[in-house]
Amino acid sequence: MGTTVAPDRSRLRVLVVEDDDTIGRHLEAGLRSNGYAPTWSRTGASALTEAVRTPYNAVLLDLGLPDLDGVELARALRTRYPDLLIVILTARTDDIDVIAGLDAGADDYLVKPFSLTVLLARLRAHLRRRTGTAPARPLRLGDLVVDAGARRCSLHGIDVPLRPKEFELLALLGRHAGQAVSRETLMAEVWDENWFGSTKTLDVTMASLRRRLTETAQTVPRPAHLPRITTLRGHGYRLER
Ligand code: CA
Numbered sequence: 001m002g003t004t005v006a007p008d009r010s011r012l013r014v015l016v017v018e019d020d021d022t023i024g025r026h027l028e029a030g031l032r033s034n035g036y037a038p039t040w041s042r043t044g045a046s047a048l049t050e051a052v053r054t055p056y057n058a059v060l061l062d063l064g065l066p067d068l069d070g071v072e073l074a075r076a077l078r079t080r081y082p083d084l085l086i087v088i089l090t091a092r093t094d095d096i097d098v099i100a101g102l103d104a105g106a107d108d109y110l111v112k113p114f115s116l117t118v119l120l121a122r123l124r125a126h127l128r129r130r131t132g133t134a135p136a137r138p139l140r141l142g143d144l145v146v147d148a149g150a151r152r153c154s155l156h157g158i159d160v161p162l163r164p165k166e167f168e169l170l171a172l173l174g175r176h177a178g179q180a181v182s183r184e185t186l187m188a189e190v191w192d193e194n195w196f197g198s199t200k201t202l203d204v205t206m207a208s209l210r211r212r213l214t215e216t217a218q219t220v221p222r223p224a225h226l227p228r229i230t231t232l233r234g235h236g237y238r239l240e241r
Helices: 021-033 044-053 070-080 095-103 116-130 164-175 183-190 200-219
Strands: 013-017 037-041 058-062 085-090 108-111 139-141 144-147 152-155 180-182 229-232 236-239
Touching: 013 021, 013 044, 021 037, 021 116, 037 044, 044 058, 044 070, 058 070, 058 116, 070 085, 070 095, 085 095, 085 116, 095 108, 095 200, 108 116, 139 164, 144 164, 152 200, 164 183, 164 200, 164 236, 180 183, 183 200, 183 236, 200 229
Parallel strands: 013 037, 013 058, 058 085, 085 108
Antiparallel strands: 139 144, 144 152, 180 236, 229 236
16 A cells, blocks of 8 residues: 555544443553543443544444444434544344444444454554545546545436445446456455455445445436446456446
8 A cells, every 4th residue: 555654543532332341441441552542431322422522533333232222323423423433343243233333324343252453453444544645536437426535426416325435445446447356455455454354344335335326326317327346256346347
C-alpha cells in the first residue's frame, strides 16, 4: 500500500460498549496500552449518552446488551454519526446477526472470542483508511457513477446507499474494470493487508453490494445499465467493461 501514514493513535477515542466485565476490562486495557483513548460503557443507554458527550473515532459494539438491542443501537449511532467507525462484537455465529448489524450501518464485525491483535489490526486498517487519501476522478461504469472523492455512488443521478466496504469493493473492481481481481487482493485492499482470516466477509459484502445495486436499478425512473460483476470460481471477481 506504500505511502499510507499511520494516524496519531494517541488521540483516537474508542467507545467500548460491552456488558461483560472480563471482555470489557480486557478491551479497555488493551486499547489503552496500545495508545488509544478508550471509554467503557456497560449499557446501550450509557453508550448513547457518552456518544453525545464526546466525539468518538470508533465504537466497539457488543450486540448482546442488557438494555438495548445492539443492532438498533448500531442504527442509531450510524444515523447520528455518519463517519463513525462501528465494529460489531458478537458471540453469535449466526449470519443473520452479522448481516442485520452490517445492514444497520456497522462497518465490520468480529466474532467472539477474538484476539486483541486481530482487533487492533482491524482498527488500524479502518482508521488509516478514514484519514483520507487524494480523491480519485469519478468512474463511470455503465450508468453507474462511482465518485471516490465524494464517496458517492449514483445511478441516473440517484444515490445508491452503499456501506463503506461495499463502496470500496465496487470502486476497487471499477478501477480494474475488465480485469480479474483476486480474493487476496480484495481482502488486502478493502479490509486489512495484515489480515489472513476467513474471506467469508468478502462474500457477504459482495452479495449485499449486488443486491443494493439491483434494488436501486428497480427504483430509478428509466432503464439503467449496471456493470456486471462476474464471480471467478477459486479466484475472485471481475467487473465487466
Ligand atoms: Ca453481552
